[in-house]
Amino acid sequence: MAAEKEHLKQAWHNTILSKELSDQKQVHYRDWIITVSFYAALHFVEAWLSTTEMVSAVKYKNSNNVKKSIHKIRSDLVKKNTDRRTAHSYKQLYTMSMQSRYLMNNGAIAAYNYFDNSDAERAVSDYLVDIISYFNYNDSQDEFEISDILN
Amino acid sequence: MERTTSKLPENYSINNSVSYVSEFFDYNNLTAQIRDDINSFQRITEGLKITDQFNFSTSNLLKNLSNIYKVQTTVAEEEKEISIVVSLFSKIDRVESIYAKYDNGYYDIKIFTTNDKYDAELMERLFNIEDTIFEVMGTENFNFEYLPAKYLSPKEVLSEKYYIIFKG
Numbered sequence: 001m002a003a004e005k006e007h008l009k010q011a012w013h014n015t016i017l018s019k020e021l022s023d024q025k026q027v028h029y030r031d032w033i034i035t036v037s038f039y040a041a042l043h044f045v046e047a048w049l050s051t052t053e054m055v056s057a058v059k060y061k062n063s064n065n066v067k068k069s070i071h072k073i074r075s076d077l078v079k080k081n082t083d084r085r086t087a088h089s090y091k092q093l094y095t096m097s098m099q100s101r102y103l104m105n106n107g108a109i110a111a112y113n114y115f116d117n118s119d120a121e122r123a124v125s126d127y128l129v130d131i132i133s134y135f136n137y138n139d140s141q142d143e144f145e146i147s148d149i150l151n
Numbered sequence: 152m153e154r155t156t157s158k159l160p161e162n163y164s165i166n167n168s169v170s171y172v173s174e175f176f177d178y179n180n181l182t183a184q185i186r187d188d189i190n191s192f193q194r195i196t197e198g199l200k201i202t203d204q205f206n207f208s209t210s211n212l213l214k215n216l217s218n219i220y221k222v223q224t225t226v227a228e229e230e231k232e233i234s235i236v237v238s239l240f241s242k243i244d245r246v247e248s249i250y251a252k253y254d255n256g257y258y259d260i261k262i263f264t265t266n267d268k269y270d271a272e273l274m275e276r277l278f279n280i281e282d283t284i285f286e287v288m289g290t291e292n293f294n295f296e297y298l299p300a301k302y303l304s305p306k307e308v309l310s311e312k313y314y315i316i317f318k319g
Contacts (some may be wrong), residue, residue, distance in 0.1 A: 066292065067254070067255035068257055069294070072294045079285075084282065086280075088278050091278050092271060092274060092275075092278075094270060095274055095296070095297055098296060099269065099298065099299065102298060102303055102308060103299075103303070106302060106303055108302035111304045114268060114269055114299070114302070115269050116268060117266070117271070119271065121296060122271060
């Protein structure tokens, strides 16, 4: 269970950052709230995977000789093993994060201008919460000292 | 067995052979049969080229024909899968174009949409279509990603391996 604990530490570390960024009076960092929320969700998913025979998305890919990308494998595993709402929330976060990265690379529009405050709010308060709730990690933050997560 | 010879009409010559054939055969069926035979021959030739074996032993020939059949069946199934993808996504009016790349048994599908800001509701509709495709075809061979066409041009963000399968 060491892997689960380490993933949860990273997941809460990211979650706290995305909440801090979204709790500001003026939300400036919409793109980062979205990206950090996605990477929080990713670590919650990996924490859950580490408790299953799949172990991790990377291990699953190598064991089954799957040619798909790691992101695609993780997304498919969420889809197959959770409910529709959780799968869609994960896909929303993935899509927002991926679009943000594409827009950063392309330069046609600054990524933070592509997203509204409501998008950032939904990312951290709806989609990420859906992931945490489905895997019953709501109270898992209590297992850590705050210094473990924010050291 | 005694060898039989065809009995030609008395007025037969090369010049009137077409009329002779027309008289005895259904011409349309005959040309269709010839076309099929030519296609079959081309397939066999291609099969032999693939394995680089010009040895006309029965086992080799059957092996090559079997490989060709598998390839043709796979191609037909892939075309069917892609046509289902296009028919479902093209119904969404904000879908501008769809590109596909086939690699290692998987399709990477990039869908360009016309929204100028992130549109969570639109994404939800597109995810529902993904679910439908998964339920209907029972395949995880598709990876769908969505990009805003206003800011991201296919030429700039996609490699040459992608090809267009829909333009709205």
